[in-house]
Amino acid sequence: MKLRLIFFCALSLALCAGTGWYIINQAFDDSGASAAAAAQPAPPPAVQTVNGETVVVVSPDAQRAGHIEVAPLAAVRTQPGIHADATVVDLQPLFDLRNRLASARADVDTFSAQAAASRAQYDSSRTLFADDRNISQKSLQAAQSAMQGDAAKLRSARIALEGLSGTLRQQFGAPLASAATAPASTLFQRLQAGQSVVLRITLPSSFAAPPPVQIAIDARDGHTVPAQRLSASPLADPAVQGTPWLYVADTALPANLRTSARVPTSSEAVSGLLIPGQAVVWYGGQTWAYVRTAPDRFTRRYVPAGNEGDRGFMVTAGVTAGFHAGDQIVTQGAQLLLSEETRPQSIGTACKDPPECDD
Known part of the structure; x- marks a missing residue:
């Protein structure tokens, strides 16, 4: 009986010693892991300030997931302008004036013929009256009255024609007026056909x-x-x-x-950089573009407005030093970078259980 009691006591002491040793080793392992974890550097924030510029940090994997694409800036030559x-x-008044001019010109031709005929009739009547009064004086006076009436109508038609011509020049200028009055003008035909x-x-x-x-x-x-x-x-x-x-x-x-x-504004071409239109984003009422300065870093830079064209924005030498030939400009995903840059960042706190975290 004593031997059995001594055996159980020894076994209990051995179990207690093993359990204590395991607890001590586990404590050391946990403290070492915590120290190693504390020694590892924290990941850099998504938005940083480097040399006075705001830098958006995006990993290559995140760039692929967000379909962010870049292309090198190319130097081009273009003609400056404004x-x-x-x-x-609206050319309908031009067409209407042309029709009225044609009608007025026809009136001038008609009254010219009538005035010529009445003058010839008057000349014939005057000759007959002078030749021993072969016609009555009343007939001569009627022929003279008809001649004077036709002459007055001709003068009136010519004044109307000149007035319409002046209106045409006053509203549309000499080249269009000439095209409208020419017998066959290619320019007027194309305008009339739309x-x-x-x-x-x-x-x-x-x-x-x-x-x-x-x-x-x-x-x-x-x-x-x-x-x-x-x-x-x-x-x-x-x-x-x-x-x-x-x-x-x-x-x-x-x-x-x-x-x-x-x-x-000039016939001479100037050198510059062409920033594609899809690379430009609006922020704060101004135009910007992102440049990839490192494999995972992007910087937003100001694009001067006023030089935009069909293919994009021209940045000429001396306007800004923010862009250089060969810079990797973001052509797709610039709006995503702007959203990341302007997104409110997480607020760090030193307290273990701050009140604002209760929610």
């Missing part, structure tokens, strides 16, 4: 006259069409201040449509 207001002129349009381009008062012979008009489909200069516009657009000019473009546009025109 944008001007353009309005498609194959060409006339636009009133309002240039700034400070623009050096005369404007360029050819400009580009923004069409409805997002493309531009060339337009040729006609003349200075006799009428101005009351809604736009400036100097109006008339241009003709071989395209079909609805009357009174308001669009814009690209007007070159």
Whole structure:
């Protein structure tokens, strides 16, 4: 009995010793793991400030998931210019004036023939009256009255024709007036068929006259069409201040449509960088574009407005130092980067159980 009691006591002591050793080792292991975890650096925040610039950090995996794409900036040469207001002129008054001119011209021809016939009749009657009064004086007076009446009608028709011609020039300028009165004008035929349009381009008062012979008009489909200069516009657009000019473009546009025109300011091309339109985002009322400065870092930089064209925004030398040829510009996903940059960041706190975390 004593031997059995001694055996159970020894077994209990051994079990207690093993359990204590396991607890001590587990405590050391937990403290080591905690120390190792504390020694690991925390991941960098998604938005940082480096050298005064805001940097958005996006891992390559996140870039692929967000379909963020970049393309190198290319140096291009372009012709400097400005944008001007353009309005498609309603040509119905021009067509109406042309019809009235044709009618007035026909009246002039008719009264010219009548005046010539009445004058010949008067000359014949006067000869007969002078030749021993072969006709009565009353017949001579009737012939004279008819001649004078036809002459008055001819003068009136000519005045009406001149008035219509002056109205035509006053409203549409000399080139369009000449086209409307010419027997066969290709320009007028195209305008009447709707194959060409006339636009009133309002240039700034400070623009050096005369404007360029050819400009580009923004069409409805997002493309531009060339337009040729006609003349200075006799009428101005009351809604736009400036100097109006008339241009003709071989395209079909609805009357009174308001669009814009690209007007070159110099015949010499300048070098610059072309920022694609899809790379530009609006923020704070200004235009911006993102540049990838590192495999996982993007920086938003200001794009000067006013030089936008069909293919994008032109950044010329001396305007800004934010872009350089070869920069990796974000062409897809710029709005996603802007959302990440402007998203409220998480707020760190030193307390273990802050009240604002109760919710």
